Amino acid sequence: MIGETVSHYRILGKLGEGGMGVVYKAEDTRLQRTVALKFLPAEATSSPREKARFLNEARAAAALSHPNICTIHEIDEHEGRSFIAMECVEGKTLKEILEGGPLPPGETARIALQAAEGLQEAHGKGIVHRDIKPANLMLTAQGRVKIMDFGLAKSTEQTMITLPGTTVGTAAYMSPEQAQGIELDGRSDVWSLGVLLYQMLTGRTPFQGNSIPALLYAVLHETPPPLAEARPGVPAPLARIVERCMEKEREKRYGSAGEVANDLRPHVDPSARDVTATGWAVAQTAPAPAAPAPASRRKRRVLFAGGALLVIGMVFLALLLLGGGGEGGRKKLAVLPLENIGPREDEYFADGITEAIIARLAGIHGLAVISRKSAMQFKGSDLTSQEIGRELGADFVLEGTIQRERPNDPASILRVTSSLISVADAVSVWADHYDKDMTELFAVQSEIAERVARALDITLLEPERRSVQSRPTENLEAYELFLRGNDSYNRRLSERDARVAVEMYERAVEIDPAFAVAWASLARARVWLKWHFGHDDELAAARVAAEHALRLAPDGVDTRMALGDLAYYGHRDYTEALEHFQFVQRSRPSESDAIASIGWIHRRRGEWEESVRTLREAMELNPRDPTITHGLGQTLVRMRRFDEAEPVLDRAVSLWPHLVFAYVDLALIDLNRDGDTAAAAMTIRNASRRIPAAEFLGVTPLFLLRIVPDAFSGICAQLSLGGAGIDSPSDSVFCLLYKAELDGVRGEPERARARADSARTVLDRCVRSDPEAGWLRGLLGVAEARLGLRDEALRDGRAAVDLLPLDRDAMSGPYQNERLAQIAVVCDDPTIAIEQLRTLLENPSRVSAVTVRLDPLWESYRSNRAFRALLDTPPAKDAPASNR
Numbered sequence: 001m002i003g004e005t006v007s008h009y010r011i012l013g014k015l016g017e018g019g020m021g022v023v024y025k026a027e028d029t030r031l032q033r034t035v036a037l038k039f040l041p042a043e044a045t046s047s048p049r050e051k052a053r054f055l056n057e058a059r060a061a062a063a064l065s066h067p068n069i070c071t072i073h074e075i076d077e078h079e080g081r082s083f084i085a086m087e088c089v090e091g092k093t094l095k096e097i098l099e100g101g102p103l104p105p106g107e108t109a110r111i112a113l114q115a116a117e118g119l120q121e122a123h124g125k126g127i128v129h130r131d132i133k134p135a136n137l138m139l140t141a142q143g144r145v146k147i148m149d150f151g152l153a154k155s156t157e158q159t160m161i162t163l164p165g166t167t168v169g170t171a172a173y174m175s176p177e178q179a180q181g182i183e184l185d186g187r188s189d190v191w192s193l194g195v196l197l198y199q200m201l202t203g204r205t206p207f208q209g210n211s212i213p214a215l216l217y218a219v220l221h222e223t224p225p226p227l228a229e230a231r232p233g234v235p236a237p238l239a240r241i242v243e244r245c246m247e248k249e250r251e252k253r254y255g256s257a258g259e260v261a262n263d264l265r266p267h268v269d270p271s272a273r274d275v276t277a278t279g280w281a282v283a284q285t286a287p288a289p290a291a292p293a294p295a296s297r298r299k300r301r302v303l304f305a306g307g308a309l310l311v312i313g314m315v316f317l318a319l320l321l322l323g324g325g326g327e328g329g330r331k332k333l334a335v336l337p338l339e340n341i342g343p344r345e346d347e348y349f350a351d352g353i354t355e356a357i358i359a360r361l362a363g364i365h366g367l368a369v370i371s372r373k374s375a376m377q378f379k380g381s382d383l384t385s386q387e388i389g390r391e392l393g394a395d396f397v398l399e400g401t402i403q404r405e406r407p408n409d410p411a412s413i414l415r416v417t418s419s420l421i422s423v424a425d426a427v428s429v430w431a432d433h434y435d436k437d438m439t440e441l442f443a444v445q446s447e448i449a450e451r452v453a454r455a456l457d458i459t460l461l462e463p464e465r466r467s468v469q470s471r472p473t474e475n476l477e478a479y480e481l482f483l484r485g486n487d488s489y490n491r492r493l494s495e496r497d498a499r500v501a502v503e504m505y506e507r508a509v510e511i512d513p514a515f516a517v518a519w520a521s522l523a524r525a526r527v528w529l530k531w532h533f534g535h536d537d538e539l540a541a542a543r544v545a546a547e548h549a550l551r552l553a554p555d556g557v558d559t560r561m562a563l564g565d566l567a568y569y570g571h572r573d574y575t576e577a578l579e580h581f582q583f584v585q586r587s588r589p590s591e592s593d594a595i596a597s598i599g600w601i602h603r604r605r606g607e608w609e610e611s612v613r614t615l616r617e618a619m620e621l622n623p624r625d626p627t628i629t630h631g632l633g634q635t636l637v638r639m640r641r642f643d644e645a646e647p648v649l650d651r652a653v654s655l656w657p658h659l660v661f662a663y664v665d666l667a668l669i670d671l672n673r674d675g676d677t678a679a680a681a682m683t684i685r686n687a688s689r690r691i692p693a694a695e696f697l698g699v700t701p702l703f704l705l706r707i708v709p710d711a712f713s714g715i716c717a718q719l720s721l722g723g724a725g726i727d728s729p730s731d732s733v734f735c736l737l738y739k740a741e742l743d744g745v746r747g748e749p750e751r752a753r754a755r756a757d758s759a760r761t762v763l764d765r766c767v768r769s770d771p772e773a774g775w776l777r778g779l780l781g782v783a784e785a786r787l788g789l790r791d792e793a794l795r796d797g798r799a800a801v802d803l804l805p806l807d808r809d810a811m812s813g814p815y816q817n818e819r820l821a822q823i824a825v826v827c828d829d830p831t832i833a834i835e836q837l838r839t840l841l842e843n844p845s846r847v848s849a850v851t852v853r854l855d856p857l858w859e860s861y862r863s864n865r866a867f868r869a870l871l872d873t874p875p876a877k878d879a880p881a882s883n884r
Contacts, residue, residue, distance in 0.1 A: 068118030194245025352483030389423035606810035774803030
């Protein structure tokens with residue numbers, strides 16, 4: 001439209017685009033002024049609901065006249081498209097300003113005061129904004145705050161346009177009542193203003209979550225870190241304002257934005273410089289961090305802020321540009337969660353049928369189907385299907401609704417609607433609806449998959465057609481239990497949910513012993529309990545379940561996934577596991593779990609480049625899975641490709657802010673690449689504010705504690721045996737050894753010895769019961785070395801390396817070399833110490849010459865000629881040929 005004239009406005013350029021409109025800069029030829037024109041997207045003009053919502057924005061905002069609110073000049077139409085002519089505000093958004101870090105308290109109060117005064121005007125006219133967030137506050141060149149985009153505004157005197165029970169807004173800034181979809185008043189905006197205050201003061205939003213449901217759960221149920229901890233030095237009265245704004249019960253909040261403004265005025269810094277056209281004072285006056293942070297760390301602080309979808313998208317684009325493989329010309333499809341329009345208790349059913357449709361489509365070779373895990377994160381999202389498709393990198397989006405007339409009744413009527421949408425232009429490629437008996441459930445799933453393939457001009461091969469048309473069971477009661485098991489298994493990070501999944505799958509196979517997929521799922525759930533919660537007794541039962549699946553469906557994809565999990569996690573038989581997962585990939589080319597597992601196996605086998613390539617392929621199919629994302633970043637860190645690793649790990653943190661592994665790897669980048677101990681300490685402290693201390697156990701290398709001990713002092717102080725969730729022998733051992741390392745750095749050898757002795761007692765018992773566990777032998781050697789038991793320490797350290805050598809496990813093997821090197825230094829055996837150090841430096845590992853120079857453990861070796869020569873050798877960038 002640039003260069004065109006709309007009514008009496010000449011379009012000069014495009015300013016931006018969002019879910020509710022495209023904004024252009026234009027010249028008002030009548031009044032000779034510059035304005036902004038906001039148009040409803042052309043593809044949405046056919047929807048009366050969206051058009052009504054757009055016009056509601058205009059009418060609501062046009063009623064307002066205040067220095068802190070963007071002025072609306074006119075509402076009009078052009079060729080059937082409604083548009084709003086509004087004040088053109090030149091400046092920066094608060095979102096852009098906060099990319100430079102937190103703001104001083106006085107400047108924070110100044111910005112919030114103006115926003116509160118603007119909201120007071122709106123609320124006085126019966127208008128609630130409902131989307132107060134950094135992107136909707138502009139700071140002009142004169143320092144004036146302007147509230148933008150009443151696109152989600154609703155006059156409290158009008159009928160709701162959004163459906164009852166739905167949520168509108170941006171999740172990180174939603175009030176609890178908004179998250180629940182109930183009627184709002186001005187106190188909802190007061191909450192959002194409190195969230196903004198918290199973010200301006202700390203550099204992060206108070207509530208975090210790796211998905212919209214998780215974020216909304218945090219808003220409804222969790223308490224954010226107190227400001228006194230998140231930003232020491234914030235005046236207590238200002239902190240109380242923030243806390244009162246964010247009271248979960250709105251009756252306890254400020255009654256109006258005007259009350260907030262009154263309390264903020266005393267905190268406004270009268271000496272704060274006005275913002276000029278040549279420099280942003282809010283960025284310039286922000287306090288320096290505790291230690292210098294490189295540009296990469298400044299970027300990371302942006303990603304730490306909740307709800308930064310734009311930044312996440314940019315990082316993901318960067319990942320693709322850095323080498324993410326394409327999908328071989330396959331059309332990429334995202335299947336969005338079917339919207340349950342039945343009773344709330346049927347959510348698991350809607351999610352289960354969505355998953356079943358994804359599984360059928362994933363077996364079609366002409367399609368690249370986005371993983372269920374990534375697509376499900378948009379359940380309940382306010383984003384349009386087109387926006388979600390763009391976020392996931394999809395070409396097409398399949399969406400729909402589902403309803404059971406009578407839940408749990410096999411004779412019920414099943415109603416399903418389905419629509420296939422092109423992401424490029426939001427055009428519906430195919431749509432249909434089904435009113436069927438529940439007995440036709442599998443036929444509906446099959447027909448949807450076939451119709452999608454036909455609409456995308458994909459011809460199914462006969463094996464694909466058989467797979468699409470398959471029926472997992474003839475018993476709907478067993479299938480119901482299977483879906484309930486899937487619902488719990490999808491939340492399996494909780495041991496309780498993992499147990500419930502096992503129970504549901506067991507009941508399903510009791511009812512239908514021929515239900516092969518349920519047997520396979522039971523096997524995988526039991527393997528999970530063994531691997532993640534240490535229940536070794538589950539392994540035999542997992543093998544029995546897998547054998548049932550193998551007998552019933554020897555070439556079933558689910559059977560092979562179960563056998564692959566059993567081989568990989570149960571027996572560390574990577575050759576057998578690889579055969580099963582590669583079979584799955586050939587049969588179901590969009591199965592991201594299998595592709596990721598192949599990536600893990602390549603890494604274990606020392607095939608590092610193949611691992612990177614495969615994990616990138618898995619990420620394309622599952623772009624919002626923090627585990628796969630972190631795994632790629634972790635692999636790149638081990639390969640010492642730090643510049644590639646950092647944005648990947650930043651994305652992992654943005655997807656799952658409580659992922660302790662990612663923070664530890666980011667700290668390793670700070671040390672290995674930059675030698676920056678201050679940045680590494682800051683990274684660990686940021687993590688410790690979000691993550692329970694116990695989660696650092698077993699994840700953090702001992703050398704990291706020695707290099708940045710102050711960062712771990714607070715973490716270790718929170719650890720106590722029998723408390724903080726530390727109740728397994730391995731957790732107790734790591735707790736004692738971590739504290740012993742800190743005691744050693746602090747010059748308290750007797751306390752260190754006492755802790756090491758306690759650890760040795762536990763480890764000695766564990767090793768006797770499991771003598772083949774190399775990692776236990778290595779830790780026992782570390783404890784023995786600190787106790788001066790030289791011969792025993794070197795024996796156990798050597799045994800650990802022999803039990804898990806690099807050629808058996810190139811990923812975990814180096815951990816044993818790290819421990820033997822530490823043991824040898826403490827026991828004064830330079831030959832073994834330098835031999836192990838050479839192995840670590842010549843292979844992908846957590847260690848580099850930089851960390852060795854920073855590690856006080858090696859202080860006595862500084863004059864050793866062989867040691868100095870080793871550190872002066874250029875580091876290996878990849879695994880040697882012998883490890884491939």
